Each structure stands twice: as structure tokens, then as C-alpha cells.
Amino acid sequence: MRRRQDGRAVGTKIRVRYADTDQMGVVYYANYLVWFEVGRNAFFRNMGESYRRLEEAGLLLPVVEAVCRYLHPARYEDVVTVTTWLERLTVARLTFQYEISRGDTLLATGHTVHAFLGKEGRPVNVKKRFPELWAKLLPCVRMPEPARCGR
Amino acid sequence: MRRRQDGRAVGTKIRVRYADTDQMGVVYYANYLVWFEVGRNAFFRNMGESYRRLEEAGLLLPVVEAVCRYLHPARYEDVVTVTTWLERLTVARLTFQYEISRGDTLLATGHTVHAFLGKEGRPVNVKKRFPELWAKLLPCVRMPEPARCGR
């Protein structure tokens, strides 16, 4: 499987906890979505942002779609890498893509789609309402040509 | 949104726990995959089977793909219904489809694809190795014509 990430992708490491496993002896499938969240947080931090601060500033990014494909199981005490990049961005939504790997082995891939919502729960145009965030996000979107994302 | 389930779909109720919520005041997105699992278990029980017994008999159904679309948030103390049906079945894989609703409001939809594996972790032909299970599953697959599934 070809890895699609490039310089705009952000990697973060997670050690598998006993709590993450199930009686099949592998990581329970819902926990990969928690790891995707860890990947998103790392992505925002790398960009010089923080999802906590965005929420405090009145911007919510609820998940509207989540997809995960499971190729090989992760096991207790494995150190896995979550690689996250911004696949798509519009004024209303963004899509993060993820790869979870252990060394050279790709364990899972997936994506999440998020809406931009204001505190009151209504959609917001992120370009208009949060222009500084927009300016930071835009160069991070994966594209064929090179670009500089984050710090 | 048209509900696609029919007589072969199995519903089960879940009361949202405080543990399921996050600081957005709604159910954390990964927990819907746990509810899908509750739906699958109910589906097997309704069929006169039990996933525990299948595992004890040497059949594993690891998830190879999970998808969830989030339409409206579930909240603490809500009673939600998970409706589960068998969308596709081959000798190597099956696909469950799910709808999560609160009263008349559809909150989320999704599916999971599972492989049939033996205890040793290799793919098994479920029709050959577990013919009784196959005979129970087959009439449960959603099809245009009526069929009788479960007890």
C-alpha cells in the first residue's frame, strides 16, 4: 500500500495500553478512532494551534463521518505511529486522513470529516469568522505541489 | 432519510451513560462503534446464536472496515435504539448495517465489514466450516423478497 502522506503530514506516537485490548488479544476497533483524535490534536499543535483554544474561541469541529480500515491488529505495548494530514478543506468542512503504523507495517487507514460549528451549534464560514485559522490551515492541505505547513 | 431496515432488522435499546459523553456535552464519536457492537450481539442472539459461542467454537469475526455517519448528537440519559441488519454475506465476509435513533430522529448510520477467521488467524470458508451458522445467516441477509430470520 502506497503511503500518501508528505511533508504536511504530522506523526505522533502512542503506546498501546492494556485498556485498549479486548479478549481477542488485539486493540478493540473503536479505539482506533480515539487514536485518530490524538493524531488531530498533534496536527493542530504542530500548526501552532490547539483544539482547546479553538473551542474556547467558540469554534467546534464535530465529526460528521468517520471511516477506518483495519489491515493488521495492534497489540498491547506496541508503539504505533498515527500520521495525520489535512486532505480537504472548504469554508464549511475539513477532512483529516490517518495512517496507523507499527514500524513499516501499516495497521489501519481512515479519515474523519468535521463540520465547522459555532458555540450555538450553527454552521459557520470558517474563512470569514476565523480568518487566521483559515490562513494557517490552507497551506496544510495535501496537494501535488510542495508547500510549507506548520512551524 | 429513508429507513432501509425490514423484518430482518433487530433493534436493541441503550441508555446513554455519563461515561459516553465528552466535554461538547454529547456522546463521543468512537462510542457509536461500541453501540454497533451491542447491535451485532443483539442480532446474533435474535438468531439463536451468540458471538461468545462462535468464538468458543473457533470462529472469529474481526472488523476489517467500520464507517459511521453522524447526523444528530446523542446526549446523556437518552435512550437510543440500535437497529442492525445483515446487508451482505459471502463465504469470507459479512457486512452489518446499523441505524441509531432516538424516537423518530435518526442520529447515525453506519456499517461494519467482518472477515471470517479461524482461531489460528487464517481466513475460513464459513459455509464449509460452519454450515449450521451459514444456514442461519443466509435467510437474514436483507433482500427484496420476504424471508424469515431468527426465532
Added chain:
Amino acid sequence: MRRRQDGRAVGTKIRVRYADTDQMGVVYYANYLVWFEVGRNAFFRNMGESYRRLEEAGLLLPVVEAVCRYLHPARYEDVVTVTTWLERLTVARLTFQYEISRGDTLLATGHTVHAFLGKEGRPVNVKKRFPELWAKLLPCVRMPEPARCGR
């Protein structure tokens, strides 16, 4: 082990999910605290209250202490009963006690201590600020003499 609950104790049933298990093939120890929460919710509902409504009315009951003793493991698909009663009540705190059992087998016991806090995060005197709740809670405290708790 002598069961200490009486008429004021409230029982609620939970079916063990695959998500609850770990690779030891039993329920992961932290999940018993989630079941305690399910027990508390059932206790409040039995009393004609709801923890959601209490929160909406401005009363929080954060946990200040949690204890669990594990006697026998719970396993996937077990149906366990959480029995909950109010062990102690002051104007500042309350203590719930729990027993988790499968049939006649006591699996775990424990308790949680909760503070009464207002929305602003400060301690409140529940008897003064929420006299109706106080009046409902008081007869539910476990005592030697008989009393009538809940509906």
C-alpha cells in the same frame, strides 16, 4: 460474604460488551466504575429523579473517592446486576455503595463518595439549596429500621 443491601437498594442489569473485555479475557478493571455510574443513574431514576435534571438545575456531584474490590471476573456476554444504595448522606456529601453480581456470585463491591457542588464549582449545602432533593434522599439512606425509598 453477607449482602448488606435491603429494600432501599436498587438493582439494574448490564450485559457485558466485547468492548469491556481486555486480553486477559475478562472485564477491564476501570469499567467497573462505569457500571457503578450506571447503578447511580438507576438509583436516581428509581427515586423519581434524574442526574441529568439535577445538573440542569445547577447541582453537580463530582466523585471525590472511588473504591472497588474485585472478587471474581466478569466475562463477555455475562449479564451482571449492579445493586446500589445510599450508604451515607450529609449536607455536603453522599456515599453510594455497590455490589456487582452474576447470579449468586458476588463479583465486586465498592463505593463512591460525591461532593455537592454548584455550577460555579463551589460546595453547596444540599439541604438548603435543594430541599426537595434532600427530602427524597434522606429516607433512602441505609439504616437499621425500615423506611420507604423511591416510588
Added chain:
Amino acid sequence: MRRRQDGRAVGTKIRVRYADTDQMGVVYYANYLVWFEVGRNAFFRNMGESYRRLEEAGLLLPVVEAVCRYLHPARYEDVVTVTTWLERLTVARLTFQYEISRGDTLLATGHTVHAFLGKEGRPVNVKKRFPELWAKLLPCVRMPEPARCGR
């Protein structure tokens, strides 16, 4: 509150995930027990051991008691430190003690008691059956006099 750890205590850092929070805007109480587990794992690794390898060698350490006292809430994106030390050790059981802090603020304290069990689920005398592990654990027990634990 006096910190009781000394040179035998092992610290490990955890960043709070969104998944860890609940609708009170703080970390859900059961998740502290997951952090205790992360602390134990770090303790074993620091000792040159791994709980995974112990299990593979046929030794299980199921929790028989867990206690947590909550002093201040942890919040999303906080980086907390779990400090773990071995408080007591007998041939049949061990007790880990934990402190969870954010900077200088002590957030929670607790302990877990574990039994030594063989794969078949029966108690084992760890000193006799796993003398090398015993030799590593013994100097790590918190005592008044100085001792050297781990690598």
C-alpha cells in the same frame, strides 16, 4: 499534601484526550484507573521488565483492589504526570501507589493491589516461581532506607 514518592518512584507523562472528558468538562473518573495502568507499565519498563513479557511467561497480575481519591479535575489537553511506586510486596500480592499531578498541583492519588496468578488462574508464589522478577521487585519497594531500583 506531602508527596511520598522517592527515588524508587517512576514518572510518566500523559496528555489528556478529548475522549477522556465528560460533559462536566473534566476527565471522567474511571479514566484515572487507566492512567494508573499506564503508570504501572512505565514502572515495569523502568525496571527492565515488561508486563507483556510477564504474561507471556505465564504470570498474570489481576487487580483485586483499586482506590482513587480525586482532589482537582484534569482537563482536556492538560499534560499530567503519573508517578508510580511499589508500596508493598509479598510472595502473593503487590501494591502500587500512584500520584497524578499537573505541574505542582496534585490531582489524584490512589493505589491498586494485584494478586500473582499463573496462567491457569491459580495463585502462585512469585518468589519461588519467578525468582528473577522477585529479585528485581524487592529493591523497588518503598522503604525508609535508600535503595537502588531499576536501571
